[in-house]
Amino acid sequence: MTEKEREKEREEEREEEGVLETSSLDEREYEIQELRERLKSSRVSRFNLIENELSWRKKFSRESLLAGIKDFVILPHHWWYRAWSTFILLWAVYSSFFTPMEFGFFRGLPQHLFLLDFIGQIAFLVDIVLQFFVAYRDSQTYRMVYKRTPIALRYLKSSFVFDLLGCMPWDIIYKACGRKEEVRYLLWIRLYRVRKVHDFLYKLEKDIRINYIITRIIKLIVVELYCTHTAACIFYYLATTLPESQEGYTWIGSLKMGDFSYSHFREIDLGKRYITSLYFAIVTMATVGYGDIHAVNMREMLFVMIYVSFDMVLGAYLIGNMTALIVKGSKTEKFRDKMTDLMKYMNRNRLGRDICEQIKGHFRLQYESSYTNAAAIQEIPISIRSKVIREENPIYGRLQKSSM
Incomplete structure (x- = not known):
């Protein structure tokens, strides 16, 4: 090998070493930059978390309160309506236990208990007004309904009458009617508020944070x-x-x-x-x-x-x-086990908060609408099943007819 060829090989080796050094430097710079971005994002997320938890001025600002209202419709998952629901739940617990005592021990109860009950009735009246503006999830399509007319009609058809009768001052009406005991039997209508406690316990059963x-x-x-x-x-x-x-x-x-x-x-x-x-x-x-x-x-x-x-x-x-x-083996327990595994997976892979909420929302919706799953019609004959599919998917039915 001549001297020129040897020098040429040395130059090529030097160039390769330079490329490797530059690539390694680029990789190190990329890793450092990525680490900085992670630290920055984690720092920002922590600051955002602290700000959301402790910044009362922002939390109780007018913009934050109005964020839970969309076209004069209250969003049920907003923080201030959830706080109001918790407040009403406490009054529902009190009213559920106080109503039988008010009925049985009416002639021997202290007056301050009746004053406390009067304050609770005012809170329930305010809740009745709010129910005409709270969006809900349709039980058939599982979509949120934000139109005020369907919201008002749904509440009028469901529990409006019982809620309104529960807020009536039956003790005053009882005295005005000549103390007829039959009038005081209407006081039991207030036990309809027990459904709020039942709904709370039902949601608590699905919460994987609680045993x-x-x-x-x-x-x-x-x-x-x-x-x-x-x-x-x-x-x-x-x-x-x-x-x-x-x-x-x-x-x-x-x-x-x-x-x-x-x-x-x-x-x-x-x-x-x-x-x-x-x-x-x-x-x-x-x-x-x-x-x-x-x-x-x-x-x-x-x-x-x-x-x-x-x-x-x-x-x-x-x-x-x-x-x-x-x-073991109940439907709720299977849902909790599945959600627990899902939470472990999301925490292990450090998924973002938005995507985590979307995944959990999908599984909750799947749990609530499990009877609409296609597995429920597997035992139906194929001929009837195909008709069901055509009814569910009109486009598929038209394509099948055109192909024939």
């Missing part, structure tokens, strides 16, 4: 306590609606606990009367009555028979649900 078994157990305990609380109020109502001259002919008026007598039970402390009524309701529901408290007159006997018959259904419901917790 499913604990949620179900809490729900069963709430159902049991609510039933016994209502029965206790009715037991006391049956005793207190009789004249004072017949107090001894009631379950509580004839009651004696050791040396203590309940002969003048209206003068006893409210808490003691309620605990005694709740004790009677629980031992009757569990059918382990000790004989110390029992029905005395005919009205009490009739209610005890109805209550014990209801308790058999309630016991079957509680036992069935407890069995279902042990034997």
Whole structure:
């Protein structure tokens, strides 16, 4: 090999080394730039998170409040409407437990409780007005409806009448009608607000951040306590609606606990009367009555028979649900497991917040509309199934006819 050829090879090697060095420098610069962008984005995202959580001035600004309203229609997922829904939920819990007590212990409740109940009725009236402007998801198409006319018609057809009747001042109407007991029965319409608590517990069951078994157990305990609380109020109502001259002919008026007598039970402390009524309701529901408290007159006997018959259904419901917790495989539990795996995947791959919300929204929609899945019609004959497909897809049906 000549000297010129050797010099030429050396020059080529130097050029290759220079290219490699420049490429490695470019790769390092690219990695450094990428790292800077990641740090910058993470820093910006953290600052945005802190700003969204702690910036009350921005959160309560007029623009932020109006962001939840679109063409005079309230967006149900906006932060201020969710805060209002939580506020109404708390009042619904209070009203659901206070209504039976107001019905049964009407003649012995403190006045400040009636004032608190009046404030709650005003809050429910405001909620009735807001319901005429809240967008909803159509149960057939699963699309959000933002038109005010369908929203108002839907609310008028669903729960408007019960919500309005629940806000009526039945105690005032009862006194204006000459204290007729039949008027006070309309007070039970307010128990329709229990559906808000039921909807909240139903959403809580699908929340993967909370243990499913604990949620179900809490729900069963709430159902049991609510039933016994209502029965206790009715037991006391049956005793207190009789004249004072017949107090001894009631379950509580004839009651004696050791040396203590309940002969003048209206003068006893409210808490003691309620605990005694709740004790009677629980031992009757569990059918382990000790004989110390029992029905005395005919009205009490009739209610005890109805209550014990209801308790058999309630016991079957509680036992069935407890069995279902042990034997896994419910639809909600499968959805929670799938969402848990999905969250792990998104966190592992560090997907963006917007795409994560879209994926979770898709799976929630798929869970709610699972009965519309094509798998539901797999057992139908092919001839009928093809007609169903043509009905669902008119374009496909026209193409099939044109091809024939």
